[in-house]
Amino acid sequence: MRIEQDSLGEVQIPDEVWWGPQTERSRHNFTTGPLMPLSLIRALIQIKWAAAAVNAQEGVIKADIGEAIVRVCQQLTSLTDAELRQHFPLRVYQTGSGTQTNMNVNEVIAHLANVDRQSSQHHQPPVLPNDHVNAGQSSNDTFPTAMQIVAYSALMRTIAAVQSLNASLATLERRHQRTVKLGRTHLQDATPITFGQEVSGWRATLNADLTAITATQQTLLELPLGGTAVGTGLNTTPQITNQVIAQLAQRLETPFKNMTNKFHGLSAHTELTNAHATLKTLATDLLKIANDIRFLASGPRGGYGELSIPANEPGSSIMPGKINPTQAEALTMIATRVIGNDVTIGVANSQGNFEMNVYKPVIIATFLESADLLAGGIAQFDLLLVRGLTANEQAMRATVENSLMMVTALSPHIGYEASAAIAQAALREQTTLKAAALASGRVTEAQFEDWVDLLKMTTIE
Structure with missing residues (x-):
């Protein structure tokens, strides 16, 4: 153990840590x-790297101290996550400004800078965590600046995953542009649609999400660094x-x-809250799309049976040969987590008391969890499910041909009431729509x- 001192007194610290x-x-x-x-x-x-370089250049700290801090920051950025984690052990649930984590970074950099200087020159003044590494800064502005930097980067990964999924959906859409199937509304039979059209709806939904995410991502580019303690820049x-920026x-x-x-940047995290709201919307849309796919793939004999999904792993510990829509289930669970996370961030953002929001760590940890879960979950869903989807075209055709809602095509010619009577007769007598139409005497x-004409009813020319 070694003994170091802060403003509250002496503290024993394990000798091997930084x-x-x-x-x-x-x-x-x-x-x-x-x-x-x-x-x-x-x-x-x-942030410490950039601040030290500028502070040394502007004479705020001595040049040799600035150079030592810069060397250490360069060294730290080259470490692996496992190596870095050994010296950054603090929890998310700490002070609401993230002060302990900001000081963790300051202390590690100062410690290594002092080791660096002692190995090259003796009797040098020490590099201090507050006076040198944190010069011209406060946890209140460095921590929210770091929050926005990492949130911006995390959104890039989510955006890339959605773009890849959409490319796979576009391929599926082109392949089945003329594959007629039954449309469904209210979980009941509706008029025909092509599977390509159905997929196009999923793709357009995700494109709308991409537009919203990208727009809010741009608002994260404005950094609150320089506000120091309360926004005045003292x-x-x-x-x-x-x-520095x-x-x-x-x-x-x-x-x-x-x-x-x-003052806004320290006391409110509107931009992060708005950005996460777009992730929440993406999650709700993914929940819908994943459910559509797993319901259309239900069966193989007792469900819709319109899609076949890849067999990635056995689906049951008791029922041999069972294949389950595991990737859809994983993605929908992720979606529920992200929706819940949005509540956490919204409530946390509301807790800005006067000049500072004091829920910063939980906001960014929750934001990153959502972005990382979505990026990884979407990538898995794309690679292990969507790219291996197969449309059961024969089953799709049989279902749509047996549907009573094809009667909608008769309505412009014989009227709504007469068409409804034909559909009801077919249902009541358990016969085909064509047989009921001919029996009505209203249609040859x-x-x-x-x-x-099923394809014509989809408006595909």
Whole structure:
């Protein structure tokens, strides 16, 4: 063990770790829940890197101290997640500003910078977590800045997964543009549709989600860095903030820019809440699409049986040969989680008391969970289900030909009431629609064949 000191006194710290006293206190004070996402830690390291470079250049900290901090940040960003995790042990459920995690990053960087300087030159003034690594910053502005950086990146992965799924759906749509099947409304038989048209509806729904996600993603580019404690920018300058954000934008290859109103950026997380709302909408749409597919694939003999799904694994521990729509089930469970997460983020965003929201860690951890679950779940659903879907065209044709709702094509010619009477007679007498139509005396066989053209009824030319 080694002994270090913070403003509250001495703290014993395991000798092999890189963190300092505030991290050690937090490690014992907050022991419940998941660990802080490493992507957020990496974002904070990037912020410290950019801030140290600019602060050294502007004379806020000494050049040699700035150089040591930059070297350490570069070293930390090259570590694997497993290597990084050993020195960033704090939980999501801590102080609502994320102060302990910000100080964890500050302490690790300061510790390594001091080791670096001692190995090259003796008797150098120490690099301090607050005075040097955190110079011109506050947890209140670095943590929400990191939140937006990682949220923006996480949305990129979700967007890519949806785009890939949509490409697979487009292939399925083209393949079955003229495959006629029964349309269904209210879970009852309706007029014909092609399977390609049905798939086009799924694809257009996801395209609408992509448009919404991309639009809200752009709002995350405005960073609240430079607001420091309460949004006033105390202990830094707008010029330094602009330079730090410019460095972040260059290094992360993302067009980040300075947020106009830092009071908003510290006290509310409107942009993140709005962005997650689009993920919630995506989840509801995926729930619908996945359910459509698994119901259409139900059977193989006792259900709709219009689709065949890939046999990825045995479906039952007791029923041999059973194949279940496991990927659809996994995706729908993910969707329910994301819908619930949206409630968490909405409530958390409402808890901005005066100049700061104090639910920051749970907002970003929940946001990242949703984005990562969707990205992974959609990719699995695409690869292991959608790309292997097979349309049972014979079953589709048989179902639509046996449907009574084909009578809709007669309505413009003999009227709604007469058409309804034919459909009801066919149902009552358990006969075909054609037989009932001919028996009514209102329609000839030639007329029926001309009017009840299934492909024409789908409006496919």
